[in-house]
Amino acid sequence: MKAAVLVFPGINRERDMARTLKLVSGTAPNMVWHAEHELPAGTDLVVVPGGFSYGDYLRCGAIAARSPVMDAVRTFAAKGGLVLGVCNGFQILCEAGLLPGVLMRNENLRFICRDVYLKVERSDTPFTRGYNAGQVIRVPVAHGEGNYIADGETIARLEGEGRVIFRYASPDGMIDPNWNHNGAINAIAGIISERGNVLGMMPHPENHVEEAIGRTDGRGLFAGIAEALEKAA
Amino acid sequence: MFPAPASDSYGKSQVMKARVTVTLKTGILDPQGKAIEGALRSLGVEGVASVRQGKVFDIEIEGGDPKKAEALLKEAADKLLANTVIENYRVEVVG
Numbered sequence: 001m002k003a004a005v006l007v008f009p010g011i012n013r014e015r016d017m018a019r020t021l022k023l024v025s026g027t028a029p030n031m032v033w034h035a036e037h038e039l040p041a042g043t044d045l046v047v048v049p050g051g052f053s054y055g056d057y058l059r060c061g062a063i064a065a066r067s068p069v070m071d072a073v074r075t076f077a078a079k080g081g082l083v084l085g086v087c088n089g090f091q092i093l094c095e096a097g098l099l100p101g102v103l104m105r106n107e108n109l110r111f112i113c114r115d116v117y118l119k120v121e122r123s124d125t126p127f128t129r130g131y132n133a134g135q136v137i138r139v140p141v142a143h144g145e146g147n148y149i150a151d152g153e154t155i156a157r158l159e160g161e162g163r164v165i166f167r168y169a170s171p172d173g174m175i176d177p178n179w180n181h182n183g184a185i186n187a188i189a190g191i192i193s194e195r196g197n198v199l200g201m202m203p204h205p206e207n208h209v210e211e212a213i214g215r216t217d218g219r220g221l222f223a224g225i226a227e228a229l230e231k232a233a
Numbered sequence: 234m235f236p237a238p239a240s241d242s243y244g245k246s247q248v249m250k251a252r253v254t255v256t257l258k259t260g261i262l263d264p265q266g267k268a269i270e271g272a273l274r275s276l277g278v279e280g281v282a283s284v285r286q287g288k289v290f291d292i293e294i295e296g297g298d299p300k301k302a303e304a305l306l307k308e309a310a311d312k313l314l315a316n317t318v319i320e321n322y323r324v325e326v327v328g
Contacts, residue, residue: 059316066313095316102318105264149261150318183262 001226003029003045006073006089008064011051013087013204020206021047024222034067039076044229046073050087050142050204060103060145061091070096082126082225083198087143090190090200099193099200100158101150103143107183111144115215116181116203118189119169121162125192127199128165130224136173137217139203141181146202148184148191158191166190166201247297250327251306255315256287290314299326 003021007014014031022028029047030040039046053064064070070092077083077098085093093099106112115138120131131137150158158164166189168180180187182202190201205218257263263285270284292309294302306324315322 058313062313062316100318102316104262104319107262107264109264109268147262 001025001027001029001045001229002040002042003027003047004032004039004043005029005047005049006034006069007031007049008034008051008053008067008092010053010055011049011064011088013050013206016204017047017049017086017206020209020218020222023209024219025226032069034064034069036069037072039069039072043076044081044233045225046076046081046083048073048083048085048089048092049206050089053088053092056145059095061088061093061095064088064092065095065097074098077193077198080195080197082229084127084225085198085200086204086206087141087146087202090202091145093198093200098198099191100154101148101191103145103202104147104149105145106143106147106181108181111142112146112181113140113142114181115139116141116189117169117171117173117179118166118203119173119175121165121167125165125196125199126228127192127221127225129228130220130222134173136169136171137205137208137220138171138215139205139208139218141203143182143202146182146184148182148188148202150185155185158188159186161194163192163194163196164188164190165192165199166203247295249294249297249299249302251292251294251302252325252327253290253292253306253310253314254287254323254325255290255310255320256322257285258319258321261319288314294326299328302326 091103120135123133167187170176170179192199205221208215208218266284266286273281310322
């Protein structure tokens, strides 16, 4: 795995992400500053980490999405390269037009920082091959704007094409408004692009990868990506 | 004693004042507007039927051509100021 983790002013989860990538794949990622016009040669995974790029000014992710490095990411994604966006990274990918829809203020207006349960909808993507379809994983969220919406046509297309990859769920995998903490439409927590090579998700799988933390549910995602890349190489 | 800051509009050849107003599209849930609505009610401000929160950008534009200015403002709104998935915008050149 030759990962590139993008770094924007105000991002604060890039080191968690780098630590996890090294832990799971054995190789430390390149940290790529937002002003770069190119990704390091041989990059096979771009990760847009969480945090508060540009202090969430204007709209979450809006300014970062227009950075020079995002043009390089767009080119990389257009060639089929794998792109993972977590939390603010998901917001940035939506603002950049790499994924449809938008992350709105949480329905209850609160910043929510706690563990949630996710139902993994599909295991046949490069991101989720480390899980079984229908499996429930427990991972943390930390966001004030995670309430996913898109127009009706887009939602119908996402659902019809099986592009909703993670949904907020109860511990036994039921989709229930009581377990949809931010009010996202159809309890959507993560989606992939039409081509299936760009994943955006609000929760932080990178924070549940070590026994010392108490849970390792997020490990499957990174191990799966590493495997997919090895297979493709 | 103090020189005028470089960003000050004094001394520039011509500057037009303009405004871009960004509002949420109808049907998009606005939790912030709802909270403000509730606060107004609890403050005893009577007769508020609903509140929707938006954004206003006051922009100074170089040059004196209002047509050009309007095109520039639309470009700014489409490229950055508004997310047209959920927001509408209106541009005005005030003069």
